[in-house]
Amino acid sequence: MSIRASNLDLRMVQQFLAVAETLSFRKAAEQMHMAQPPLSQAIMRLEALVQARLFERSPRGVRLTPAGEVFKLEAVRLLNQASRALERTQRAGRGELGTVHVGFIGPAMIGLLPKVILAFRERFAGVELALHEGSSMQVAGMIHSDTVDIGFLVTPAELQPDVSTEVIVVDTLVAALPAGHRLSGEPRIRLEELADDAFVLFSAQGVPTLSSRIAVLCRQAGFEARIAQEAVQISTVLGLVAGGLGVSVLPGSIVALATGAVVCKPIVADAELLRVKICAAYRRDRLSDAAQAFLMTARLHANGG
Numbered sequence: 001m002s003i004r005a006s007n008l009d010l011r012m013v014q015q016f017l018a019v020a021e022t023l024s025f026r027k028a029a030e031q032m033h034m035a036q037p038p039l040s041q042a043i044m045r046l047e048a049l050v051q052a053r054l055f056e057r058s059p060r061g062v063r064l065t066p067a068g069e070v071f072k073l074e075a076v077r078l079l080n081q082a083s084r085a086l087e088r089t090q091r092a093g094r095g096e097l098g099t100v101h102v103g104f105i106g107p108a109m110i111g112l113l114p115k116v117i118l119a120f121r122e123r124f125a126g127v128e129l130a131l132h133e134g135s136s137m138q139v140a141g142m143i144h145s146d147t148v149d150i151g152f153l154v155t156p157a158e159l160q161p162d163v164s165t166e167v168i169v170v171d172t173l174v175a176a177l178p179a180g181h182r183l184s185g186e187p188r189i190r191l192e193e194l195a196d197d198a199f200v201l202f203s204a205q206g207v208p209t210l211s212s213r214i215a216v217l218c219r220q221a222g223f224e225a226r227i228a229q230e231a232v233q234i235s236t237v238l239g240l241v242a243g244g245l246g247v248s249v250l251p252g253s254i255v256a257l258a259t260g261a262v263v264c265k266p267i268v269a270d271a272e273l274l275r276v277k278i279c280a281a282y283r284r285d286r287l288s289d290a291a292q293a294f295l296m297t298a299r300l301h302a303n304g305g
Contacts, residue, residue, distance in 0.1 A: 008049060010082055013075045015042050019055065020072045023062045098290040099128040103139040103151035106234035108278050111253040112169050112301065113152065120297045127290045135207045135232055143281055149291040150282045150298075154209045162283055168302045169278040173214070174255070175265045176241045176248040184263040191221035191249075191269055198228035198246035206232035210276070214249045217273050238262060251276050 018028035019039070029036040047054050054068035064072060104113055117129060132142055136153035143151045144160055155165060175189045183189055204211040218225045228246040231237045234254060241248050242261035255264045267274060280298055287295065 008046075010079065012042060012046050012049075013078055015039060016046055016054065017072065017075050017079070019043060019062065020064055020068065020075075023064075025062065098288055099130055100150070100288070100291045100294045101130045101132065101142075101148040102294065103132045103134060103142040103148035103153070105136055105139060105153055105278070106133065107154075107171060107251040107253050107276070108152040108169070109133070110234075110251075110256055111171070112278065112298070115301045116294070116298045119301065120294055123297070124290065124293055127293070129294075136209050137206070140281070143283070146283075146286070149287060150280055150295055152278055152280055152298075154276055155279050155281075159281060162285075163281050164284050165279040165281045166299075167277045168280050168298055171251040171253050171276040171278060173217070173249050173267060173274045173276060174252045175267050176238065176250045176254065176258070177263045177265065178241055178244045178247070179261050179263055181247065181263065183265070186265060188266040188268050191217055191267060192223065194247055195221070195223035197226070199225040200229045200231065200237050200240040200246040200248045201225060201227055202237065203230040203232050206230075210251075213273060213276075217249065217267075217269055220270060220273070 015028070015032055018031045019025060022028045022031065025036050025040055025043075029039045032039060043055065050067070050071065052067035052071075053065050054071055056063050056065055102113075120127070120129070132139075132148055134142065136155075137158070139148070139151040139153040140159055140163075142148040143163055152168065159165065175183075175191075175194065177184050177189075183193060201214060202211045204215075215225065229240055231240065234250060235257070237248050237250060238254055238257060240246070242259060249267070250264075252264070258264055280295060282291070282295065
């Protein structure tokens, strides 16, 4: 920006437009709530600044010069741009603009995030959402590398000390059985009743938190699960159960996805081990206004709210 352009203020442009639109210094002065002499002086300063005559003055009135016609077009654009800049800045300050990167595990997208995303987009339509799916371990890595602003995962995941967490949803593990399983008619199941079944489970490497939890539950029931197949994505596990490859233990939210080929049953076991806490994880000091607004929306919808 040149020194001359930096001396051009919006008040000066507004004064020019008032004269250009009324073609009268008297009417323009009234419109600007000022005396006529100061307005005439302001226009003279503007002409000196742009180094061109903007108005032809005569006893018959005022008219724009060719330079004035050009400046009028640019002045309208300038004021519109200034108004847009102010409005967008204010919206950004309210968290209504920008991009929020969200990491999530599959179970979070079943019960929680669809409601959060819908409510957020209705309130903050100008904010772009970038969604990144992964296991809890992968989502933790996204947070550490600043790939995402907020991650929804199951703790305990390995998180750095500066990462804050808060419980958003509490789910409960259930038994997922192929339709026609011998226990599919039971109201609830004890895990020891599945000791002779093949299991389709989360990969210990890809989903260590839930994998280790399920292993502990089986040991408490007196057996080691016989694993027929491992998978990372909850939809894959559900599909393999539907295909009759084995039984599984999954977060209860999958009931919403289960087809007639899969039957979900409550498990009789240690209530604390069955409880799955989906947490929001984030670096508090790095949250933008838009990311804070997304987090607040998630809190409002916690546990079906």
